[in-house]
Amino acid sequence: MTPLSRRSSIKLGIAGFAGAALPFSARVLEGADNAVKGGLTGLLENEDCTDIFFHQKFPPEGAGAVVDRYIDVIAGAGVTVLMCNTNARRTNYRSDVWEAFWDGYDREGPDDQPFFASVPPESREDYRRLVGNMLELHRQGVDYPDRVIRRCRLRGVSPWISLRMNDVHYNSNLDHPFHGEFWRRPELFRRGDPGYYARALDYAHPEVRERYRVLIAETLDRYDVDGLELDFLREPYLFSKGREQEGRPILTEWLRGVRALVEAAAIRRGRPIRLGVRVPSSPDTALGLGLDAPKWARDGLVDLVVAAPRWATLEFNMPLAEWRRLLGERVTLAGGLEILYGPYPGARQRRTTREEANGAAVAVLSGGADVVYLFNHFQHGQEVSEYQRRLRAFTSLEALVELPRRHAVTYRDVKVPGGSQDTPLPAVGKRLSFSLPLGPAPAAGWIVEVAVELASQPADAPLPVVSINGVAGKALGGGALKDGARELTCVFPATVVSGQNRDAIFVDAAGEDPITVRRVEVGLRPGG
8 A cells, every 4th residue: 555645644633533523613504504505406416536537538648537527517507416436446546645546567568568467358358448547637737636625616517526435347357457555465354154245344343444544534635625425335245244223322423523524624624515415215223234224414524415325226215304303404415317227136137227217216306305416327328419318308397397207116126134125026926016216297298107117928818907096097008018918008098197106006917916116117108
């Protein structure tokens, strides 16, 4: 690891990190109070630490302009708060306290240099482009986070930095250059939970908490941000299996120290700096993993809570009203949208359609959250104007309800180790019910369509009856799908939607045999 510079060492000593939060000066406190009362508005987006470097070309001269253009597109999409992610297990800038992604890379060396020894040959070109672009930006004297922050301010976007608190990418290959040396120490890994998260770091170890503390302190010392986000969805497994509740007070006290660093930085800069966290979509899951966001809100430790799925699918039924009740009114509550859709674990995933993203955003803004938060909604592969048009709609519920949208039954992709997972599908029975809040009632003349996928349904089997809020739909027929499955489509008048975010969908078998439902989707669109 690169040793601490003298300047950073001095700054990192602030507050000792274990005591109560430092008091604001009266002027900064007043400004912070007013800022928090106003809350965050518009659209929040997280830009991960690698995407721009994987998918953009950084020329030998003028690489900083590539960053500027990237931010310009985001600003043009209506994003009001940008979360610039700067780390995974290394940093994408020249840190004084962590290794950078490119440390150990020889830009003049061949593809079989030691740095790439554990990277599969078919992946070396892509990984070389990643670290090469980061190094090229640094070589030209451009500090990536600083460049992003300056361009955001020029374009009227509030700049935040987002730190991933336990990223586990490439965890099956600990020799991969993605990992810094700290992540190759088995004594620091979680215990008792095999699989993808087994090599996540255990925050019960003081060394782990200190590792992240110094990065947080450096970030606040070096960068002129409006806020700092701690991303606990990369990853939420911070303690060994069965030790999560022992870890809950440890993490809360650690976060109290983080708040002290944030307030000290606000005093130095003479204006408020917010602190946010990203946590699993369900309060029960977050608390079960030791992430006590309700207490953090009550104790004034956080100003923003982002409730979101992790990655496998977006959710249309997050318990945001429950989050609001637990958090109170002081903090901004954001609902996170992921880019993938899958109805149940193991089902085929795909990118969300525009209508599905609209539906999920409507569910967020009508379900109790203040703002929509986008994760993995990248620019690459999309025409700029279409990308911007799609994102701009997420800034306003009024704009969204004018657009066609689609809601779907999905599942929560994070669970407490050893616990059950909330997976409504596939569902088997003679009378099946699903809760799927559909947002505000659509205008007169709109059409509501329900698509139900039935597994192994004989072609001559009677079609089930689908109803919404006690009103039966008109079946348009059941078409054949792959492997004997069938899709039933039913239509309803616009008046079937309650507008109360308490919509109930029932699928009743028409015969004596139970049915298996694998997918339930509700589309709302203008008629005609």
